[in-house]
Amino acid sequence: MTTQIKHHLTDALLMGYAAGTLPEGFSLVVATHVSLCDDCRARLAEYEALGGEVMMDAGEAELTDGSLEATLALIAGMPAAAPVRKAARTAGIFPAPLRDYVGGDKEAVRWRRVGGGVRQMVLKTDGASTVRLLHIPAGVAVPDHGHSGTELTLVLQGAFRDETARFGVGDIEVANDDLEHTPVAEPGEDCICLAATDAPLRFNGLLPRIAQRFVGI
The missing domain is CATH 2.60.120.10 (Jelly Rolls)
Structure with missing residues (x-):
């Protein structure tokens, strides 16, 4: 389907999805498009890899008491990002996300x-x-x-x-x-x-x- 797709996601949207900062509705649209588009899926993988490298290179930070609990609470309160899966060939028109x-x-x-x-x-x-x-x-x-x-x-x-x-x-x-x-x-x-x-x-x-x-x- 990639050869048919002419209009793609912006870098800002792909970076936002990779960082988990998009609203849930936008994340769903991004995940659905990426499941159809080889080009955007490859670009997303690059941003996710870059984000991993940045985290690996980040310096250590001293934690205060309760930091783990506070972080877990923040994660629990974040909207779930729709997972990206390459669209399988089915009789329907809706990709998995x-x-x-x-x-x-x-x-x-x-x-x-x-x-x-x-x-x-x-x-x-x-x-x-x-x-x-x-x-x-x-x-x-x-x-x-x-x-x-x-x-x-x-x-x-x-x-x-x-x-x-x-x-x-x-x-x-x-x-x-x-x-x-x-x-x-x-x-x-x-x-x-x-x-x-x-x-x-x-x-x-x-x-x-x-x-x-x-x-x-």
Whole structure:
């Protein structure tokens, strides 16, 4: 699948995942993409190896009483990072990291209508980010919007286009507050995406802004 993937993760996202500093929702999207993409999986391995070398070269620090207990408590309170596994060939479209959250493939998704034929399922995470599956019928556009923070969108089925490029299966779009776009699912096959945000979207139309209060996008 690597030869088909044209849009990859940024170095900052891969480093954040390797360091365990990403919100859980972002970690899930990163792990799902990396399980599909040989290129990003190799880059992630390099960052993880680099992090190990840095730890090995770090000087010794004197510990105070209770340091071990405090560290274990911090670890216990951290969100679990979705493990990276290379996607096995299956009849489904969800890689293993996402299947673990959904409880199966797309037939296990509990879709909820959000308007215009678009459906979604919000996945349960730590609350520092919001992650959802989106089902966009072929030929349908998501309302024009901007971003108050970062949005990661990974294509799992079909494809969509916006003002920047075409995104097919395995491609990931990293959108920040400088991008306003109108994603449109390509004709022929419904588009299913995994999307994570750390702030609400900024819809330009009145009706999408009203609907936003109820669907939480």
